[in-house]
Amino acid sequence: MNAPEIKIDWEKYSHLFKEMEVPAKTILLNEGDVSRYGYFIKKGCLRLWFSNKGKDMTFQFFFENEGVSSVESFRTGEPSLFSIESIEPSTVLKISKKNFESIFMENPEYREFINETIFRRLNFYSKLFMSYIKNTPEERYKELLKNNPEIIRRIPQHYIASFLGITSVSLSRIRNRV
Amino acid sequence: MNAPEIKIDWEKYSHLFKEMEVPAKTILLNEGDVSRYGYFIKKGCLRLWFSNKGKDMTFQFFFENEGVSSVESFRTGEPSLFSIESIEPSTVLKISKKNFESIFMENPEYREFINETIFRRLNFYSKLFMSYIKNTPEERYKELLKNNPEIIRRIPQHYIASFLGITSVSLSRIRNRV
DNA sequence: TTCATTTATTAACAATTGTTATCGTGGCCC
DNA sequence: GGGCCACGATAACAATTGTTAATAAATGAA
Numbered sequence: 001m002n003a004p005e006i007k008i009d010w011e012k013y014s015h016l017f018k019e020m021e022v023p024a025k026t027i028l029l030n031e032g033d034v035s036r037y038g039y040f041i042k043k044g045c046l047r048l049w050f051s052n053k054g055k056d057m058t059f060q061f062f063f064e065n066e067g068v069s070s071v072e073s074f075r076t077g078e079p080s081l082f083s084i085e086s087i088e089p090s091t092v093l094k095i096s097k098k099n100f101e102s103i104f105m106e107n108p109e110y111r112e113f114i115n116e117t118i119f120r121r122l123n124f125y126s127k128l129f130m131s132y133i134k135n136t137p138e139e140r141y142k143e144l145l146k147n148n149p150e151i152i153r154r155i156p157q158h159y160i161a162s163f164l165g166i167t168s169v170s171l172s173r174i175r176n177r178v
Numbered sequence: 179m180n181a182p183e184i185k186i187d188w189e190k191y192s193h194l195f196k197e198m199e200v201p202a203k204t205i206l207l208n209e210g211d212v213s214r215y216g217y218f219i220k221k222g223c224l225r226l227w228f229s230n231k232g233k234d235m236t237f238q239f240f241f242e243n244e245g246v247s248s249v250e251s252f253r254t255g256e257p258s259l260f261s262i263e264s265i266e267p268s269t270v271l272k273i274s275k276k277n278f279e280s281i282f283m284e285n286p287e288y289r290e291f292i293n294e295t296i297f298r299r300l301n302f303y304s305k306l307f308m309s310y311i312k313n314t315p316e317e318r319y320k321e322l323l324k325n326n327p328e329i330i331r332r333i334p335q336h337y338i339a340s341f342l343g344i345t346s347v348s349l350s351r352i353r354n355r356v
Numbered sequence: 357t358t359c360a361t362t363t364a365t366t367a368a369c370a371a372t373t374g375t376t377a378t379c380g381t382g383g384c385c386c
Numbered sequence: 387g388g389g390c391c392a393c394g395a396t397a398a399c400a401a402t403t404g405t406t407a408a409t410a411a412a413t414g415a416a
Contacts, residue, residue: 125303
């Protein structure tokens with residue numbers, strides 16, 4: 001999560017980003033569509049989710065100062081496996097794929113920054129996976145409480161439940177006995 | 179999993195790899211140690227696992243023609259979060275970090291190959307995570323049967339059980355009712 | 357404010373999994 | 387071959403989770 005941070009002067013490219021105000025529950029990218037934009041959260045929070053047997057499955061949350069995209073779709077041009085949606089009313093900076101790529105054409109150290117980001121995300125998911133096979137839902141909830149209290153504080157419980165791989169009923173019971 | 183494959187002529191660098199014969203159940207990297215070597219499987223299979231409350235938690239399997247390392251440890255020099263161990267008697271090609279890096283110094287397109295690999299692995303873990311929150315253990319087992327029959331065929335069941343996030347007793351019951 | 361919708365809690369019952377222990381088989385090393 | 391150990395199946399019981407439904411509280415829009 002905390003690799004040697006590469007400092008990037010995004011200000012220099014602020015003209016390539018477009019600021020957007022989005023209400024709560026606004027879809028920024030639809031599951032099945034091709035991702036053509038990347039987002040940076042100035043204020044608010046977003047979630048990644050996909051539909052499974054008619055149910056919302058949320059599998060990641062993003063807050064202020066984080067970049068969000070459907071990495072694979074943005075990169076390969078294939079349909080996204082999930083949707084990107086705002087939870088709170090949010091302010092995001094939007095950048096087109098073309099402009100995004102132009103930054104890296106000009107500037108190799110920005111490319112290195114992306115590699116860093118990908119490594120960190122790989123690390124994030126592999127640790128998440130490891131925590132799933134070693135911990136019970138209750139233990140994962142306690143882990144969240146300890147390491148990501150912001151998620152508990154700002155995110156509706158039924159989203160957290162699916163992130164933990166359980167039903168909202170079960171999460172409610174867990175909270176009751178913790 | 180199947181992005182546009184970059185062709186790499188590893189033969190050219192075969193002198194930097196050292197061939198090793200390893201018996202079954204041989205540790206190639208110990209959890210907590212710093213990874214100084216990368217491995218390529220010529221024959222056999224390996225697993226990644228970590229210890230949790232005295233129990234073996236296996237979270238990935240590798241077979242012929244796959245590269246294996248503790249990515250994060252190899253990259254950052256921090257202790258590995260898991261062990262690398264052979265399951266079957268195996269033949270592996272071993273390369274030191276120094277030699278590995280020298281290939282990329284000489285050759286930028288090899289670096290691109292690594293980025294590809296990291297992207298694919300990110301994709302692998304994120305899909306795995308998604309399958310965990312959307313499927314029951316039984317569904318995940320059926321998915322394995324369908325998409326990775328080799329795992330079912332070659333890997334001892336108690337390793338598969340922990341990979342599925344359940345006990346070997348529960349896996350035995352699932353197999354009984356499928 | 358009012359009303360509809362979303363969100364969270366609780367209950368009851370079914371289904372699944374965890375835990376512990378026992379047993380049988382097969383492989384492997386001496 | 388003999389003996390040890392790894393592996394898998396099964397049983398019994400406890401604990402947890404899923405499912406469905408009803409209810410209450412909070413939120414948001416008109």
